[in-house]
Amino acid sequence: MLVVSTLVKRDPNYSPERYAGRPFLAIMDQFVLSVALETPAETALTLNHFSSVIWEDKGDWRDLVIKHMEFSPTILTSLRQMWESNVQITRDSKVSISPWDFAKGVSGANFVPMMEKLN
Numbered sequence: 001m002l003v004v005s006t007l008v009k010r011d012p013n014y015s016p017e018r019y020a021g022r023p024f025l026a027i028m029d030q031f032v033l034s035v036a037l038e039t040p041a042e043t044a045l046t047l048n049h050f051s052s053v054i055w056e057d058k059g060d061w062r063d064l065v066i067k068h069m070e071f072s073p074t075i076l077t078s079l080r081q082m083w084e085s086n087v088q089i090t091r092d093s094k095v096s097i098s099p100w101d102f103a104k105g106v107s108g109a110n111f112v113p114m115m116e117k118l119n
Contacts, residue, residue, distance in 0.1 A: 007046060011100045018104070027051065028111040029103045031065050035080040036099035079106065 007026040019026050030039065030047055039047070047061035055068045066075060083102055090097045 007043060007050075010040075010043075011104075012098075013100065022112075022115060024054070024115060025107060025112065027054075027061070027065065028107045029100075031062060032079055032106045033099055033103035034062060035076055036083045036102060082106070 007030055011029075027047065027050065030043065033039075044061065051061040051064040052058055055064055057064055057068070059067075062076065065071070066073065072078070083099075086097055086102055
């Protein structure tokens with residue numbers, strides 16, 4: 001759980017229950033979050049190490065996620081467009097969405113169901 005807490009310690013609403021039994025979810029949250037916020041160097045080092053251990057492969061952690069999850073090479077562009085669209089929608093509605101809420105929402109809707117199928 002140390003790796004998970006290192007990855008998500010910037011989340012102001014961190015909840016250990018979210019990641020209990022699903023440490024890979026922390027990587028997916030970071031993957032989505034990376035389109036809205038710059039990943040700090042310490043977090044990127046942790047993600048590079050964790051990703052290389054999981055997949056026994058080397059490279060940038062986001063490239064490894066794309067490769068091994070068999071995502072489209074344009075996924076980061078699509079996620080960035082989704083983030084920008086959500087920011088505009090919430091701005092027009094006079095509400096706000098945090099990058100963390102966006103990341104957890106996308107992960108929850110798309111990656112959690114995928115992980116549950118693997119169990």
